[in-house]
Amino acid sequence: MLARFACWTAGGHIPMAGGFDTMNLMAMLIGLAGLVLARRHRMALPASMLAMGFCLLVAMMSGSNPPITNLMPVLGSPLLCLHVTVVMMSYALFFFLMMIGIAGLISGAQELHRLGLLLLYPAVFLLALGIIIGAVWANISWGSYWTWDPKEVWALITLIVYAIPLHPTLAVSRKPRAFYLYCTLAFLSVIVTYFGVNLLLGGMHAYN
Numbered sequence: 001m002l003a004r005f006a007c008w009t010a011g012g013h014i015p016m017a018g019g020f021d022t023m024n025l026m027a028m029l030i031g032l033a034g035l036v037l038a039r040r041h042r043m044a045l046p047a048s049m050l051a052m053g054f055c056l057l058v059a060m061m062s063g064s065n066p067p068i069t070n071l072m073p074v075l076g077s078p079l080l081c082l083h084v085t086v087v088m089m090s091y092a093l094f095f096f097l098m099m100i101g102i103a104g105l106i107s108g109a110q111e112l113h114r115l116g117l118l119l120l121y122p123a124v125f126l127l128a129l130g131i132i133i134g135a136v137w138a139n140i141s142w143g144s145y146w147t148w149d150p151k152e153v154w155a156l157i158t159l160i161v162y163a164i165p166l167h168p169t170l171a172v173s174r175k176p177r178a179f180y181l182y183c184t185l186a187f188l189s190v191i192v193t194y195f196g197v198n199l200l201l202g203g204m205h206a207y208n
Contacts, residue, residue: 025084027052029092037096041115047099079137087130087155093123094162094190101183104176113176116183117165124162131155154193161189 034048097116104112134152135145146152165173165182172182 104180
């Protein structure tokens with residue numbers, strides 16, 4: 001992490017414009033969330049350490065020593081840093097929702113249902129806020145709020161997927177086991193949004 005701050009100083013911009021940088025940011029945010037949740041849930045810390053290791057492994061595989069270069073003007077916008085940070089924070093919370101889902105399916109603990117619902121609200125809010133910030137940034141940079149780019153489409157799909165359990169009358173929000181299963185499977189949308197779009201679908205948001 002300290003190396004990325006050195007890159008910030010050397011490059012003159014916050015390192016958030018590539019896959020390597022965003023995975024490092026994801027690892028840091030998951031670690032912070034794990035420290036906060038560990039005060040009441042002991043398994044949050046080892047789960048976050050496991051996820052951090054995975055994120056750093058992916059970062060290393062995608063490019064362990066990316067060159068420090070000048071960014072295109074559009075990528076130098078402060079809105080990029082805000083957009084990426086907010087979206088990555090939502091992804092970190094979605095990861096913990098997946099871990100809650102897996103733990104709930106195994107243990108059947110009722111208190112995990114309450115914790116999951118508690119985390120779901122800020123996670124959905126952060127993703128919605130990140131999409132809005134990204135739309136404002138796009139309009140300033142390219143003159144259009146929305147272009148139906150694959151990343152934009154899958155971010156919207158992910159938002160809809162995670163917004164469904166917020167409806168209190170649905171079984172997926174009222175029944176703990178249904179909620180656990182839903183949260184576990186819903187993380188597939190996050191995987192497609194980040195990895196699937198970057199590796200398979202391409203578009204303006206692909207990290208290549």
